[in-house]
Amino acid sequence: MAKPPAPKNAEDGERIAKVLAHAGVASRREAERMIEDGRVSLNGKILRTPAVKVGPGDDVRVDGKPIAERPPTRLWRHHKPDGLVTTHADPQGRETVFQSLPKEIGRVISIGRLDLTSEGLLLLTNDGELARVLELPSTGWTRRYRVRAYGDITEEAIEKLKKGISVEGVKYGPIEVVVDRRTGSNTWLTVGLKEGKNREVRKVLSAVGLTVNRLLRTAYGPFQLGALEKGKTEEIRRSVLREQLGKLYPLDGDGYPMKEGAREADMTGRAVSKPERPRPPAPAGKGPSRPSPGAPRGKPGPGKRPDNKARKPDAHHRRKP
Template sequence: MTDSNKPEGERIAKLLARAGVASRREVERMIADGRIALNGEKLTTPATILQHLRGVTVDGKPVGKADRTRLYRFHKPSGLLTAERDPKGRPTIYTALRNALPQDAPRLMPVGRLDLNTEGLLLLTNDGELKRAMELPSSGVPRTYRARTFGDITQGQLESLIEGVTVDGVNYGRIDANLERRTGRNQWIELTLTEGKNREVRRVLEHLGLKVSRLLRTAYGPFVLGDLPRGAADELKKHEVERFISELKKGSR
């Protein structure tokens, strides 16, 4: 396609993701559910090309101007769902975030998920494009966990995970795992991976014959949990976020 034939503007899903409405995939679902309209007319396809978001509404509310990309840390406690709402009425991360974030915080989306009983670092952003880029395995963003386990394991067995492993027909990629300390048959294990498949750490460790009693994410990319108190949240500095986005873009070339 020549430059003269290229459509002017971008797909609405990409624009809305950049504006912090939702990820592109979620925007596509919202369009299918009839929640997004342009000048009062419900949109039927995410392939709609626009130059701007004027006239676009979500659930009847106008879409505001896109804020700069912002990234927050949240120390997720165990027992919270990484979801906006739960049909069973269980508490979600947003229940805790209402008290942890300032009143003027933007609408935030979690970068990846943590299971109900997994705690630790959960990053949140207002930028759907950044969310998607950080979650893609092809981006190679490392996530580090510490797991308290019970059972017999050797460092040699853990090192075999560097080649990847298949559990119940699911292939898991490279995992860098190290035995931290042991007391009897209880031990802490640190694991770093880049895929982040559903319940990956628990399933891999259970495959090795271990019982996981506690799982904590300590880092996501260059961002670490550090001494952030449980249930607390804070915003990462603008220059840290911009530097990370720059490195992420370099890696995707």
């Protein structure tokens, strides 16, 4: 029996992992693992592959429970203390970042991670797709750290890191290092990188003779740790979030992603198109109203008023033959 044809366009639905990510169930990668583990069903059937699209009226469930309606995208800054792991469940029973968060923010996902002994800025979101986008090196956002390390670093080593370095067979991209000051046997550095691989700062600095004994993330792209107190969480205002994400991950005025023609996959599993919002009528006036953004510009055609209403000819305005 022939396989049914694959959907030809976005109107036929969205990938199941993407739908789960938008719902804040998990990141797209984690959602794919959940599918492989048999935890996700579509219309009553357990899925074994993420190569499935969700269409109109489909019923998506995780562990037998229907996923919630898709919420607007939100983002929080969190000042992670050291001694906490950035995971929802730790096999060793250690305390996690998520156990210490305010209950009212609901289930969230971290954008990148900070290891057990690292501290500082941790971005949290309810949108797994946003987390995936912001973690990609191609996004170009710089993660910036304040680092205290035992030992000294030479200009030659700084130039080496600036060009990228390989450590134990793993290649790391360009890393910016600025020496802030030296205190006794320690050196304070500001480090900037765009990849954020596992324990990257510690590994690359170790490769040039430094042992990191304190690591504090101060910025992730345009978002700063600032004066946020240790252990505290603060939501980023929607207007600021929209401005900073820009074309990278555009949001509408209600906080919903506008990618793929402003389509939304609501979290009942239905793929729907967002209707265009009607523009308010132009104010009455003598002259032509200003065109709305995106409207074609130009002079009114002959015989037309600026408001595009036909003008009745009279004795004073009839054209001469």
